Every structure is written in structure tokens, then in C-alpha cells.
Amino acid sequence: MVLLRRLIGDVLRRHRLRQSRTLRDVSAAAQVSLGYLSEVERGRKEASSELLAAICAALDVSLADVLREVSADLVALERGAVAGSRSAAVVAAAPLPVGLAGRAMPDVRVAVPSAGVPAAVARLSTRTVAAA
Numbered sequence: 001m002v003l004l005r006r007l008i009g010d011v012l013r014r015h016r017l018r019q020s021r022t023l024r025d026v027s028a029a030a031q032v033s034l035g036y037l038s039e040v041e042r043g044r045k046e047a048s049s050e051l052l053a054a055i056c057a058a059l060d061v062s063l064a065d066v067l068r069e070v071s072a073d074l075v076a077l078e079r080g081a082v083a084g085s086r087s088a089a090v091v092a093a094a095p096l097p098v099g100l101a102g103r104a105m106p107d108v109r110v111a112v113p114s115a116g117v118p119a120a121v122a123r124l125s126t127r128t129v130a131a132a
Contacts, residue, residue, distance in 0.1 A: 002077050004070070006043030008052070011069045013041040015059045029058035 016026055023041070027034040032054060039045040040055070047055070049063075056063045 002074060003043055004074075005040075005046045007070045007073050007077075008047065008066070009041040009043040011066050011073065012055055012059070014069075015061050015066070016041075019059065021059075026055065026058050030054040 016023070023034055023038055027037040030037065030051075032040075032051060036045060037055065040047045040051070052066070053063055056066055
């Protein structure tokens with residue numbers, strides 16, 4: 001299952017890193033605690049619309065642009081999961097590296113059962129597969 005909060009955090013982190021800014025700098029500009037901003041970027045906290053607007057303003061990027069990037073990442077993840085295998089279950093999205101022309105090319109973690117391995121053990125093994 002893809003977590004929307006994780007994708008939002010990935011996009012916010014990409015914008016911050018492209019600007020070579022620190023968490024401390026952005027948290028001060030957005031008037032958000034450093035720890036909370038870190039949790040949002042890591043996808044551990046669900047940010048309110050007000051908080052997202054403040055972070056976007058601090059990063060000088062529109063909320064609409066952030067949400068468009070999140071949408072594009074989500075489409076890529078969904079296509080990658082379907083293309084990999086109809087039976088593959090998306091376990092977690094890896095951090096989204098920057099790919100061609102500045103667009104993110106996400107990696108997807110999928111559970112791949114090994115032949116002859118009990119189902120309980122097979123669920124524990126994962127490998128990273130590049131999305132199409």
C-alpha cells in the first residue's frame with residue numbers, strides 16, 4: 001500500500017534538497033518545529049493543509065505544484081506495481097531518486113515469493129524493482 005503522506009514527504013524533501021536548504025532553515029521559515037518537519041518529510045506524520053501551505057511557502061513552491069508531483073509519483077508507482085506483476089503487493093515506496101529531465105523515477109518494493117518457500121517466510125523477503 002502506498003502512503004500518501006510518504007509521497008508528500010518525499011516531494012517536500014526533494015524541493016528542500018534542490019535548494020540546498022537545511023531542515024532547520026525551512027522549519028524556521030515555515031514556523032514549524034524541526035522535529036515535526038522531519039517527521040513529515042519521512043512520511044511519519046500526516047500534515048494538515050495549513051502546515052503543507054506553510055512548508056510550501058517556506059520552500060517558495062506552490063501547493064498545487066507539490067500535489068502535481070505527488071500525483072505523478074503515485075501514477076508511476078501504481079503503473080510499476082501493475083507492470084511488475086498482477087499478484088505483486090506494494091510493500092513500501094523507496095525514496096524517489098531524481099531521474100531523467102528532473103522527473104522522479106521511483107523504486108518500488110514488492111514482495112516476491114520464492115518457489116518452495118513457505119508463504120510465511122516468502123512474505124518476509126523483498127527486493128527493489130525499478131518502476132517502468
